[in-house]
Amino acid sequence: MARFNKSTSLTIVLLLLTLFLIHKRLELRQDIKRYAEFTKNRNINLKRYPPDGEKFITYLPHSGLHNQRVALINSVILAKALNRTLIMPELNLGTGTYWRPSTYLPYRLDECGDFHAALRRKTEDGKPWWSPDCFDYRNYLPMAVDSIFDLTAVHQMGVKTIQRRDMQLDYFERYWSVPLDDRNTSLVYQVKDNIRYSYQIVDDPSIDKSTKFPERYTLQQLAQQQYPFMMFNSLFGSDRLALRSSQWIQTRDHLRKEMGVRQPWVVNRSRDIITRLGGPGSYISVHIRMGDGIFKEVMEETMERVRQKLNQLEQQQQEEDMIGDDDENDASSAATIAYIQSLQEQPEQRLAACLRLQQHPHPRRLALIYMTTDASSPRSILPHLFDEFVCLFTLGDFKDIVDDTLALQPALMDHRHQSHHNQEGEEQSIINASLPPPIAKGKIFIPLIDAEVAAQGSLFVPTARSTFSAYIGFRNKRFHHMKNSTTNIVD
Numbered sequence: 001m002a003r004f005n006k007s008t009s010l011t012i013v014l015l016l017l018t019l020f021l022i023h024k025r026l027e028l029r030q031d032i033k034r035y036a037e038f039t040k041n042r043n044i045n046l047k048r049y050p051p052d053g054e055k056f057i058t059y060l061p062h063s064g065l066h067n068q069r070v071a072l073i074n075s076v077i078l079a080k081a082l083n084r085t086l087i088m089p090e091l092n093l094g095t096g097t098y099w100r101p102s103t104y105l106p107y108r109l110d111e112c113g114d115f116h117a118a119l120r121r122k123t124e125d126g127k128p129w130w131s132p133d134c135f136d137y138r139n140y141l142p143m144a145v146d147s148i149f150d151l152t153a154v155h156q157m158g159v160k161t162i163q164r165r166d167m168q169l170d171y172f173e174r175y176w177s178v179p180l181d182d183r184n185t186s187l188v189y190q191v192k193d194n195i196r197y198s199y200q201i202v203d204d205p206s207i208d209k210s211t212k213f214p215e216r217y218t219l220q221q222l223a224q225q226q227y228p229f230m231m232f233n234s235l236f237g238s239d240r241l242a243l244r245s246s247q248w249i250q251t252r253d254h255l256r257k258e259m260g261v262r263q264p265w266v267v268n269r270s271r272d273i274i275t276r277l278g279g280p281g282s283y284i285s286v287h288i289r290m291g292d293g294i295f296k297e298v299m300e301e302t303m304e305r306v307r308q309k310l311n312q313l314e315q316q317q318q319e320e321d322m323i324g325d326d327d328e329n330d331a332s333s334a335a336t337i338a339y340i341q342s343l344q345e346q347p348e349q350r351l352a353a354c355l356r357l358q359q360h361p362h363p364r365r366l367a368l369i370y371m372t373t374d375a376s377s378p379r380s381i382l383p384h385l386f387d388e389f390v391c392l393f394t395l396g397d398f399k400d401i402v403d404d405t406l407a408l409q410p411a412l413m414d415h416r417h418q419s420h421h422n423q424e425g426e427e428q429s430i431i432n433a434s435l436p437p438p439i440a441k442g443k444i445f446i447p448l449i450d451a452e453v454a455a456q457g458s459l460f461v462p463t464a465r466s467t468f469s470a471y472i473g474f475r476n477k478r479f480h481h482m483k484n485s486t487t488n489i490v491d
């Protein structure tokens, strides 16, 4: 039997590896050539989407809206770093869906994402059929990303975006002529996951290996992949991208602050509420998440931070204003507090009374506070907060705006009205006018309005570990930044 010494075997291994890589490279070239031939022979002309040069990146959506935004921001950074056009999946504004591994998520989105298609399926006795796998998609409400979020900062960075039109499995075949069979393996670089936090992407190979993410990719490794399409499964998680270079850290921070909600109704109505609250920066804001058990414990912590902040403000005020006789003040405050408490059922009068008080030094119990919360009736669930802080307001106190919003019927992405590319590569709509477009209920805008109002507080107290709070926090930072820069201009 032949025996090799160490260096001979190493040489052989390297030689085999080199041959393998050359083979792979040639195979990839051939496949791209075949792909070009393939698309040429299709009646769909892909002139507008040439495979030469332009490369694409995409991922799959899951979880709640603000978690989807975290994934979107991660994907923008990857698109920028890898010089790829971002194909954005639709945003689900309904109930968050679960993460699933690469071997399930694309199939769940295909089967359950299009509510109308799913409803058209019938059981043998003619009843609408709904796959048990789709239980978390019962309130799946897809919308185009740029109908909700402002992508100006993304485009200013030079990242090109395209809205994915549907989540069907054959989307890449229909729109991009990527065959739905083994021929696609060298056109598509797929980054798969089998656990929720499978892979982390780092901008610097010397970053310590994460205990949370068993796999890792460096930006450099990903940049070497020449495949026309790069497809990730999940890109969710604020720590999905571990960044060390100041360029990428700043880019991420910029996107987190700038990518706000641009939905016109939401912007207009939140501005209205902010005005009624005395204008931007005239109130402090807090997010109390009630949703599940864990957060209930966090609530007291959050409110304790609110009290501390208010104490600080009160102290500052006292130093500045040299309040006179304490006893006299206490007596008049007690009367004021009692008066405002008596207005519990008259939010407009209560707000007017509270606004008058804000002009003058006042104890913390009279501070104007806007609370955003997912509690369905905050006043009955958190009565002690309203007793303690008598000028505490929630979205429910602006009933006219809530009612108008609930009455809306915003249009969803229309999976049935697919458009196709004609010979000239123009998008051609084949809308069947007799089919009304799918709509959602205005309810989906309620948390968005809530967040916009909270974002313009003079200070914001978040709920720890909530992505909704994180969103408001970034927007609040931006608000203060903008306020400071306008003040400077005026000066």
Ligand SMILES: *[C@@H]1O[C@H](CO)[C@@H](O)[C@H](O)[C@H]1NC(C)=O
Pocket (backbone or CB within 6 Å): 053, 054, 055, 083
């Ligand atoms: C980025 O990709 C475009 C094609 O989409 C190409 O024209 C351009 O040269 C690329 N830029 C760099 C720096 O590689």
Ligand SMILES: *[C@@H]1O[C@H](CO)[C@@H](O)[C@H](O)[C@H]1NC(C)=O
Pocket (backbone or CB within 6 Å): 169, 170, 172, 173, 178, 179, 180, 181, 182, 183, 184, 185, 188
């Ligand atoms: C590529 O083909 C496989 C079947 O071989 C299919 O499961 C997969 O979804 C295809 N990928 C794309 C992006 O169409």
Ligand SMILES: *[C@@H]1O[C@H](CO)[C@@H](O)[C@H](O)[C@H]1NC(C)=O
Pocket (backbone or CB within 6 Å): 268, 269
């Ligand atoms: C906001 O909505 C009100 C009421 O519909 C409307 O009168 C106003 O013009 C809107 N403002 C903006 C800036 O769109």
Ligand SMILES: *[C@@H]1O[C@H](CO)[C@@H](O)[C@H](O)[C@H]1NC(C)=O
Pocket (backbone or CB within 6 Å): 432, 433, 434, 435
């Ligand atoms: C449009 O949809 C209606 C209702 O589903 C159907 O009856 C009609 O044939 C469709 N028209 C076209 C041109 O597809």
Ligand SMILES: *[C@@H]1O[C@H](CO)[C@@H](O)[C@H](O)[C@H]1NC(C)=O
Pocket (backbone or CB within 6 Å): 477, 480, 481, 484
């Ligand atoms: C804005 O200015 C205030 C005081 O002038 C300062 O405390 C705050 O840190 C500044 N905020 C930002 C985001 O620059």
